[in-house]
Amino acid sequence: xxxxxxxxxxxxxxxxxxxxxxxxxxxxxxxxxxxxxxxxxxxxxxxxxxxxxxxxxxxxxxxxxxxxxxxxxxxxxxxxxxxxxxxxxxxxxxxxxxxxxxxxxxxxxxxxxx
Amino acid sequence: xxxxxxxxxxxxxxxxxxxxxxxxxxxxxxxxxxxxxxxxxxxxxxxxxxxxxxxxxxxxxxxxxxxxxxxxxxxxxxxxxxxxxxxxxxxxxxxxxxxxxxxxxxxxxxxxxx
Numbered sequence: 001x002x003x004x005x006x007x008x009x010x011x012x013x014x015x016x017x018x019x020x021x022x023x024x025x026x027x028x029x030x031x032x033x034x035x036x037x038x039x040x041x042x043x044x045x046x047x048x049x050x051x052x053x054x055x056x057x058x059x060x061x062x063x064x065x066x067x068x069x070x071x072x073x074x075x076x077x078x079x080x081x082x083x084x085x086x087x088x089x090x091x092x093x094x095x096x097x098x099x100x101x102x103x104x105x106x107x108x109x110x111x112x113x114x
Numbered sequence: 115x116x117x118x119x120x121x122x123x124x125x126x127x128x129x130x131x132x133x134x135x136x137x138x139x140x141x142x143x144x145x146x147x148x149x150x151x152x153x154x155x156x157x158x159x160x161x162x163x164x165x166x167x168x169x170x171x172x173x174x175x176x177x178x179x180x181x182x183x184x185x186x187x188x189x190x191x192x193x194x195x196x197x198x199x200x201x202x203x204x205x206x207x208x209x210x211x212x213x214x215x216x217x218x219x220x221x222x223x224x225x226x227x228x
Contacts, residue, residue, distance in 0.1 A: 008154065033216045042120075042204055042219035050214075088157070090216060099210065101147070102217055106156030 006089050006105035013113050018076040020108045022089030025070060029091040030099075032065065034074045037086045037107070046087070047074070076110075084112045116141045120205050120220035126228050127192070127199065135190045135223045137205035144210050146188035147217065150174060151202040160203075163188055164210075192225060200227050 006022045024032065030051055035043040049056045049063045049072070056063045062075040076083055086107040093100040118139040127133045137146065148160040159172030163182040177196025182188055188207075192199045202224050206217040 031214065031216065035216075035219075040222070040224070042221045043206075043217075044219070045216060048214050048216065092216065101159065101162060102208075104157045106154070 004089055004091055004103050004105040006087075006108045008106065009109050009111070011111045011113065012079050014079060014081055016079055018074075018079045018083070018110055018112075020074045020076075020087050020089075020110065022072040022074075022105055023070055024072065024089070024091045024103075026091055026093040026103070027067065027070065028094040030094050031092055032063075032072050033090040033092075033102070034061075034063065035088040035090060035104075037088065039085075043088060079110075079112050081112045081114060084110055086110070118205060118207050118218050118220040120203075120223050122223060123221070125223055125225045127225060129227060130194045132191055132193050133225065135192070135203055135205075135225070137188045137190065137220060138186055139188075139207045139218070140186060141207055141209075141218060142185070143207035143218070144185070145208045146182070147206040147208075148172075148178070148180065148188070148190045149204045149206065151204060151222075157204065160190065199225055201225060 004024045012018045033048045034046045036046045037043045060077045064073045086109050088107045089105040090102045092102050121136045145164045147162040149157040158174050160178050161180040163169035179191045204222050205220040208217045
């Protein structure tokens with residue numbers, strides 16, 4: 001069935017790199033997304049990657065996509081305390097000519113220690 | 115600026131009462147969604163609507179009801195039949211077709227039963 005899996009917690013020291021991993025199941029997904037949720041707030045789109053790309057870099061963020069293994073990762077360079085949040089991975093399958101609903105992982109809570 | 119607005123931010127309900135959570139968007143998005151978020155559970159889909167005057171049940175629709183009389187509005191009613199309504203509720207909207215945005219989220223309503 002459809003499922004997106006992520007580890008629930010990650011703790012890093014300020015200034016280190018953070019790597020959040022995600023596995024997904026539907027190879028039809030056109031776009032894969034990373035969302036960030038700060039405490040008590042809604043989700044904000046952080047970045048996305050198109051399914052025919054292997055890598056996308058956006059300032060401190062690097063997204064890697066391995067389609068063969070259905071593995072997506074988000075690397076945050078020089079992690080700051082303001083990066084402490086929950087990060088959600090999401091895929092949007094494409095069924096018979098129409099988009100399905102977004103399928104979210106359960107979120108990885110990133111804690112950044114000074 | 116376009117966006118999606120949820121109100122109120124905090125809501126308290128007595129047992130046995132129905133309450134309605136508001137969600138309004140001015141993004142001209144066709145689709146709208148309601149999610150429930152509990153700690154460690156990720157996002158669970160309650161209801162979604164792809165077009166005005168039509169909506170579908172998500173994974174946890176029991177005890178909830180919705181309406182979609184206008185494109186801009188998708189209110190969620192938490193009925194007395196929902197036995198454990200205390201949670202954080204998120205509304206989202208999206209454009210049809212593959213796109214780089216995925217969903218746009220509101221800032222959420224925290225519902226507490228007192």
